[in-house]
Amino acid sequence: MAGSTSTSLFLPLTFRLNFAIVYIxxxxxxxxxxxxxxxxxxxxxxxxxTKNKQFFLALTPPSESSYGYCRKYDLPPVTxxxxxxxxxxxxxxxxCMPFTQKTAIVTGAGxxxxxxxxxxxxxxxxxxxxxxIDPDLTHRAAALITAETGNECLALAGDASDVDCIQKMVSxxxxxxxxxxxxxANAGITLFGxxxxxxxxxxxxxxxxxxxxxxxLAQAAAQQMKEQKTGGTILFTxxxxxxxxxxxxxxxSMSKAALEMLAKNLVIELSPFQITVNAIAPGATxxxxxxxxxxxTATWSALTPMGRPATVADIAEAAxxxxxxxxxxxxxxxxxxxxxxxSISPSPF
Ligand SMILES: NC(=O)c1ccc[n+]([C@@H]2O[C@H](COP(=O)([O-])OP(=O)(O)OC[C@H]3O[C@@H](n4cnc5c(N)ncnc54)[C@H](O)[C@@H]3O)[C@@H](O)[C@H]2O)c1
Numbered sequence: 001m002a003g004s005t006s007t008s009l010f011l012p013l014t015f016r017l018n019f020a021i022v023y024i025x026x027x028x029x030x031x032x033x034x035x036x037x038x039x040x041x042x043x044x045x046x047x048x049x050t051k052n053k054q055f056f057l058a059l060t061p062p063s064e065s066s067y068g069y070c071r072k073y074d075l076p077p078v079t080x081x082x083x084x085x086x087x088x089x090x091x092x093x094x095x096c097m098p099f100t101q102k103t104a105i106v107t108g109a110g111x112x113x114x115x116x117x118x119x120x121x122x123x124x125x126x127x128x129x130x131x132x133i134d135p136d137l138t139h140r141a142a143a144l145i146t147a148e149t150g151n152e153c154l155a156l157a158g159d160a161s162d163v164d165c166i167q168k169m170v171s172x173x174x175x176x177x178x179x180x181x182x183x184x185a186n187a188g189i190t191l192f193g194x195x196x197x198x199x200x201x202x203x204x205x206x207x208x209x210x211x212x213x214x215x216x217l218a219q220a221a222a223q224q225m226k227e228q229k230t231g232g233t234i235l236f237t238x239x240x241x242x243x244x245x246x247x248x249x250x251x252x253s254m255s256k257a258a259l260e261m262l263a264k265n266l267v268i269e270l271s272p273f274q275i276t277v278n279a280i281a282p283g284a285t286x287x288x289x290x291x292x293x294x295x296x297t298a299t300w301s302a303l304t305p306m307g308r309p310a311t312v313a314d315i316a317e318a319a320x321x322x323x324x325x326x327x328x329x330x331x332x333x334x335x336x337x338x339x340x341x342x343s344i345s346p347s348p349f
Pocket of ligand 1 (some may be wrong): 059213283
């Protein structure tokens with residue numbers, strides 16, 4: 001959007017007012033369900049994108065509103081066509097979506113939890129960049145999401161544990177979209193093995209993907225977010241095994257516990273730049289990988305207080321909350337999504 005603010009000055013004032021009124025009363029007020037709130041708010045044009053014929057507006061609530069703060073909101077873009085239609089039919093503006101204008105990257109997202117998070121973010125308006133180490137999977141997954149949501153999802157294949165690859169991905173995103181707002185370090189590997197026989201190679205690989213990849217992705221993203229001066233949000237994918245001991249997972253669970261401490265620690269350095277850092281800790285979750293075990297659903301249904309393992313949708317819902325503006329005051333935290341398993345932690349063995 002750089003350099004576009006002045007374009008709005010060329011719009012006639014009457015058009016601006018009419019447009020704002022249409023916008024407020026036919027769309028945004030329904031979305032927020034607080035019409036009176038808008039009568040005291042200030043609306044201003046930020047940008048008109050002539051190529052896509054989109055209008056970008058910002059809304060500043062009154063300082064003494066019941067919302068208790070005065071903060072400028074970037075409203076989701078609306079098109080001229082939408083504006084005309086709504087002025088005639090008075091319907092809700094459908095492109096009022098929470099992640100519109102946000103650029104997000106999710107690593108290890110060719111399948112499973114990461115894929116579902118990408119799909120949800122894309123469906124809710126974000127410009128999503130999907131990464132996976134497997135190029136075929138990456139391209140297939142991104143194409144599937146684009147087809148399903150009608151919102152283009154960018155495929156960036158590569159090893160998310162490789163610092164050089166991480167930096168290239170962040171540069172590419174900035175080159176393509178001009179900014180990076182949401183980072184979900186989801187790539188993780190689970191290498192089971194007895195502690196007494198665990199090899200240095202297995203240990204290194206687990207630490208490289210689960211820890212180093214997340215650490216350096218957060219670093220590269222935070223540098224970019226700091227430069228942008230628009231804040232941002234980083235989410236690590238931990239696990240319930242970072243909280244409870246689990247047979248054959250000494251290295252994996254150690255890496256996940258470390259990620260949660262990383263989220264807490266980064267509060268010190270990243271809060272001044274309005275960057276939040278959190279972790280999500282899924283419990284047993286049904287994915288292509290876990291369903292390789294034919295007994296998985298039955299085993300975890302019996303062990304989980306809520307009576308079933310999580311679905312990828314359960315995890316994605318929680319992840320989307322943590323990276324949304326609704327969670328803007330939450331940082332350094334871990335949200336466990338496990339149907340109650342960690343409260344009692346019965347062993348599957
Ligand atoms: N599924 C569960 O039950 C569960 C439970 C707790 C935590 N988690 C965590 O959630 C995250 C996602 O888990 P999942 O089960 O959906 O994963 P998954 O194994 O189904 O898929 C992970 C994807 O990551 C990709 N990947 C692996 N290494 C990569 C790398 N270096 N760079 C880029 N991509 C890479 C794989 O190709 C795969 O497509 C992981 O961090 C995992 O540890 C999963």
